[in-house]
Structures are given as structure tokens and as C-alpha cells.
Amino acid sequence: MQFSFYKYQGTGNDFIMIDDRNEAFPEDNLPLVQMLCDRKFGIGADGLILIRYKDGFDFEMIYFNSDGSQSMCGNGARCAVAFSKFINIIDTETKFLAIDGPHTAVVDGSLVELGMSDVNSISNAGQDYFVNTGSPHHVRFVDNVLSYPVVDQGAAVRYSDDYKPNGTNVNFVTPISDEEIHVRTYERGVENETLSCGTGVTACALVYGIKHQLNEVKILTPGGKLKVRFSAAADGSFRNIKLIGPAEQVFHGVWEK
């Protein structure tokens, strides 16, 4: 098997990107996805993304976590948009399909502003919160996220009875200023902390924004800075949610085996 791939990163969340418009990649071969994402035995990435043609859209993004499971990935989608521009499928604006439905995006230099799915509500989860932003997210505010045991506590919530059988991603948040938060995320499907999670920071921004009557929140992650804008409705729902941040091509290679 031989295929060309590109490596992308969005605030340190990294992805193997494959132009699969000829549908040659064996998408049911999950051991292959796992091996390609493995940092010691493969290329190494938090996830793998296939770009395919889709009627009525500029393209379809098929996203796999590094364990082969599928979900919506905000940072991956920003990288998929940058890659689609690179391979000339789109110019600066796009409408594409992901596992959670249609998305729009605008590219401005190295920045991608991604339209996220609407969110119907934020639920309470004990002292914490739960938000589905295309992927499921538990949000917990902590005193000092820098010294917080993200992997231990993240795994405890992810595997708790409350979230069985599908599990959840788990985000830990410490406010930095009135409009900025620091977020670290334990990701389901990677089963570790990643340097940034787009759907995760979106969930955290909605929770923080509604508490503090903001419609834009800045986010610092271990991999860099993101911004989330949204409109909050009186019924507790959120519309016009935008995830904004950089997406960068890192290298190109050919897989041959």
C-alpha cells in the first residue's frame, strides 16, 4: 500500500491528513489507523483525517481519533479546511460535512474561523458541567490548572459510571482574566491529555461566557491560543458559534508498506 499524507497541527493538536478523494484509503482498517497515529511505530498523531468528495458540499471530513474511534474534532476541522485550501478544493470560504453535520469556515491567512454546530443546552454534572459541542465534554473549574493532575482526574471522569458506555472528553479550566481562560483537556480516543481540543475549548468558553455574560472568550491551551465567539439565546441554547485559531502544515510524506 502506498499513499501520500500531510501532517497538520492546530494549537498542538496534530493530525495525519490524507487527500482521499479517490476513496483508496481502507477506512475500515482500524489497526492501520492506530498504527499510523502511533508515535513510536507509525507517523504519530492525535488523529487521522480523510478528505473526500461529498455531494452538496465542498468536501467531507472523516475524522478518527488515534484509537480508531470517530467523533467531531474542532481543531482537526480547522486543519482540514486549511488543507482543502492547500489542495485547491476551496478558496477562502467553505461549507463541508463532518460527523455532527454541516459546517462553514473562513480562512484568513493562517487563521481558520470554523462554524460549530449549535448547542442546545449546558447541563449540570454534579459540581461540574456537561456540554455536547459535536463531541461530548465534561467541564470542571479548578484553582490551578497548571498543577492539576489532568490525566488521572480526566481518566477518572471519562471512565466513570455516569458516562458509560461511550465516555466523554474532560476539560479543566482556570480563569486568567475576565475574558480569558486556561484550559487543559483529557481526550477520549487518545486516552491522554492533548495540547489542545477545539470542541473542548468551545464547551469551556460557552460555560464561562454564560456565567460572565460574554459573547467572546479567549482561551490559552498548552499548545497555543484560541478564541470562541457565540450568541446565547434566552432559552439556554447557543447559535453562531465560531472557533478561531491557527492551522499549520508541518510536513509531507509518503507511506509505503
Ligand SMILES: N[C@@H](CCC[C@H](N)C(=O)O)C(=O)O
Ligand atoms: N481534538 C478534538 C476532539 C476529538 C474528538 C474527541 N477525542 C472525542 O472522541 O470526542 C477537537 O479538537 O475537538
